[in-house]
Amino acid sequence: MNLKLKVWRQSDAHAKGKMVDYSISGIDGDMSFLEMLDILNENLINEGKEPVEFDHDCREGICGSCSLHINGEPHGPDKFITTCQLHMRKFKDGDTIVIEPFRATAFPVIKDLVVDRSSFDRIQQAGGYISVNTSGNTVDANAIPVQKEAADTAMDAATCIGCGACVAACKNASAMLFTSAKVSQFALLPQGQVEATERVKNMVRQMDLEGFGNCTNTGACELECPKGISLDNIARMNREYLKANLKG
Amino acid sequence: MSALISSSIARKVVMALSGLFLVLFLAQHFTINLTSVIAPDTFNEWSHFMGYNPLVQYILQPILVAGIIIHFVMGIALEIQNNRSRKIGYVRYNGSANAPWTSRNMIITGLVVLAFLGLHMYDFWVHEMAYKYLEGNPEDPTRYYAETVEKFEPIWRTVIYVIAFVLLALHLWHGFSSSFQSMGWNNKYSAGLQTFTKIYAIAIPAGFVFIALYHHFNPITH
Ligand code: HEM
Ligand code: SF4
């Protein structure tokens, strides 16, 4: 396969940045999107040029590092996958592929296609934990009975890998899907009840402070989420938030 | 409390509650208007009641105006904030790949409705105020039907009304069901509620369109 690439190049956080055109050939349909970028980078290095920076780690859809906005969608045209799971067979010979970093004021570009997603870490740190006694008499989590449905729904929420595709897809760059997944995974479990009120308030406050947008309920996040995190989590977070504030 | 007011979720709740309030008002407005087609005398009676009842005039009407102002001021505030959340946009953004047009263009459909409200207030409210307070005319409980039908005589006004209601339908197609999500009201009734909101979003504006066209094509012959 021969392809034309339009790739966002930006030398550092303060540089202006621009789209740069590349041609690439010999791409196999069985390659992953990141392998295609590896080849682009090998070519660039051989030509004595600066390779394109992009994030990746596990390359099997579990770490959430790989990002990329491909042809107008986070993680490209396929659904329920990360960029490392995107196969080149989704493209045709001669296609032009536009590759951009995730765009959000709260995800500033560090270099080329790499963005700083530490705003997610700060949301998580604001309340995404439970207090457990670890001083020698730790209680086995399984000792507390949990209703099966609640356990399943909490587990579904906990599959969020913090990739940021939800923010990247949203027309408002809202982080409601991510934050609501992190709120829900605890809100549904007995272990999460102790901090329930403060958790949702603090996480939402941090989310707003980071400069993410407001939710318009377009549903773009849910469709672009590699883990299929449900919009129900957002409704649950809204409910938890209202309850927490009405309680005082 | 101040933390609550400045939070993104609280703003969404304000948007949803004011929107739901306007949805309720719309149903009431439609019911009265419908009588102008099926029972002109009832239409006169109810219009007169709405125009002179102190509870409606001094309590309900100001609440309605406040509801509209809160809804559109908050809508514009959200829009400004949302634009700030992505200062550098995408070169290529395939919005239709993952979200319906109606959900992505609430500000456009909303602002068209707002522009229409300008004309609508001029047509009925300004006229009413002038009639009652400036010209000091006496109460006439029989004038409303003829005045209303007359309004739809010019084709341009009828067309504007029809277009505005199509955009209102698009606004409500996303907005009505969205407001339940904003409020966190999802439960075993959600699927049924969704269907109801979609039917409402089409049926009520279509009803208003029908009334406008009906009066346009059935003018009162003097
Ligand atoms: C006055 C002109 C109007 C403007 C400028 C306007 C603007 C907006 C905007 C921008 C939103 C989306 C907010 C967001 O979630 O990001 C919205 C939502 C909504 N609007 Fe309007 N609108 C107007 C009139 C109306 C009317 C007349 C009705 C009902 C009859 C209505 C009902 C709703 C509802 C139910 C929502 C959904 C709220 C939610 O998602 O929680 N709007 N409006
Ligand atoms: S909710 Fe989905 S899209 Fe958003 S960060 Fe989590 S896994 Fe990624």
Ligand code: FES
């Ligand atoms: S590299 Fe880990 S999810 Fe793609």
